[in-house]
Structures are given as C-alpha cells and as structure tokens.
Amino acid sequence: MPGDARDDAKPRRERPPSRRASEPTERRRRRRDEEQENAPRRQEEPAQEQTRRLGAAEAAKVAVDHVTALTGRESEGVTSLERTDDGWLVGVEVVESHRVPDSTDLLAVYEAAVDHSGQLVSYRRVDRYARGRGNER
Structure with missing residues (x-):
C-alpha cells in the first residue's frame, strides 16, 4: 500500500558499539575485585559474632x-x-x-x-x- 507508514519508515541506523555495553562487565570485575579484597574481613566476622554477649x-x-x-x-x-x-x-x-x-x-x-x-x-x-x-x- 502506497500510504503505509511501514513503507515510508526510515531504516534504523546501526549504532557503533559504545562504552556502555562494557560497563556491566566492568562493574562485575570491580565488584569481584572488591569481594576478594574484603574476603579476609568476611572470615573474621564469624569470630566477632562469637564474642557477642549473651542475654x-x-x-x-x-x-x-x-x-x-x-x-x-x-x-x-x-x-x-x-x-x-x-x-x-x-x-x-x-x-x-x-x-x-x-x-x-x-x-x-x-x-x-x-x-x-x-x-x-x-x-x-x-x-x-x-x-x-x-x-x-
């Protein structure tokens, strides 16, 4: 059909890969690095729980x-x-x-x-x- 909006639609422009696509990967990498840094602290936490005072x-x-x-x-x-x-x-x-x-x-x-x-x-x-x-x- 000549007046159809689909025929007149402009083709989508391909976007170049942006830096945003890698941000989740970068966040995961940073989070993993932080978890590794904090790992010794997490191992100390159960020892701290044992020292809590009983009611x-x-x-x-x-x-x-x-x-x-x-x-x-x-x-x-x-x-x-x-x-x-x-x-x-x-x-x-x-x-x-x-x-x-x-x-x-x-x-x-x-x-x-x-x-x-x-x-x-x-x-x-x-x-x-x-x-x-x-x-x-």
Missing part, C-alpha cells in the same frame, strides 16, 4: 544444656541467674535420682559459670536434697 535467657538455656550434657540427668529448671564480670553464674536444678513416689526424688543444684560467648567455664554441685524437703536443709 540472661540465652545464658540460662546454654547453662542448662551444658549441665544436662555433662551430668546426663534431666533438668528441672533454673534456680538462679547472676551476671558476673566474666559472664553469667547460673543455678540449674536437676533430678539426681527418680523415686516412687515422685515427692521423694533426689534433686541437686549445679552452679554453672558461662562466659559471654556461651562457653562453659566451670560447674559444680552446690546442693543435694529430697524434693519434698527443699527448705529443711
């Missing part, structure tokens, strides 16, 4: 996990929690011996010292008593 609830949970793993006995709960200069001092109550009836079970309180990163520093048994006689020690 009270986290310290109590970590201490319970340590005491139950070391004693092989089930935990009844946390009886005390104290922040120290070096971390946390946590009292963990465990069942030393199950008896019938349950009111005569032997319980013990272990004191666990946990540092700020959650590592166990020390633990010791500080008390042992029958469940029904906790106040008569």
